Amino acid sequence: MAYPPSSDAVRTKMEALSALAADAPEWAPFMRDVIRMPMWMLPAVHAAIERKGWVTAVDPLESIRGLVRRLAIDMKLNNSEKRIAVDPDDED
Numbered sequence: 001m002a003y004p005p006s007s008d009a010v011r012t013k014m015e016a017l018s019a020l021a022a023d024a025p026e027w028a029p030f031m032r033d034v035i036r037m038p039m040w041m042l043p044a045v046h047a048a049i050e051r052k053g054w055v056t057a058v059d060p061l062e063s064i065r066g067l068v069r070r071l072a073i074d075m076k077l078n079n080s081e082k083r084i085a086v087d088p089d090d091e092d
Contacts, residue, residue, distance in 0.1 A: 005034055010060045014049050022046040035061065037068065040079050044071040 031039055048067040057063035
C-alpha cells in the first residue's frame with residue numbers, strides 16, 4: 001500500500017481488520033506500513049478499530065491515531081523497551 005494511503009484504502013483495510021482477532025497475522029503489516037505504530041500498541045489499535053468511529057471521519061487515519069493514543073493511555077500500555085531502569089539501592 002502506498003504511503004500515504006488514500007482514505008478509501010484505509011477504510012477498506014480497517015473494515016477487513018475489524019473482523020479479525022488481534023493475533024491475526026494481517027495486523028503486523030497494517031501496524032508497520034499503514035498506521036505506522038509499534039506493535040506494542042496493537043491492543044489499543046485493535047480496540048479503536050472495533051469502535052468504528054473512523055467510518056465517518058474525513059481522515060480515518062488521523063481519526064484512528066488519535067483514538068489509539070487515548071486508548072493506549074487508558075489501557076496503561078507502555079513500551080517495556082523504553083522503561084527507565086530503577087536503581088534497587090535508591091530508596092526514596
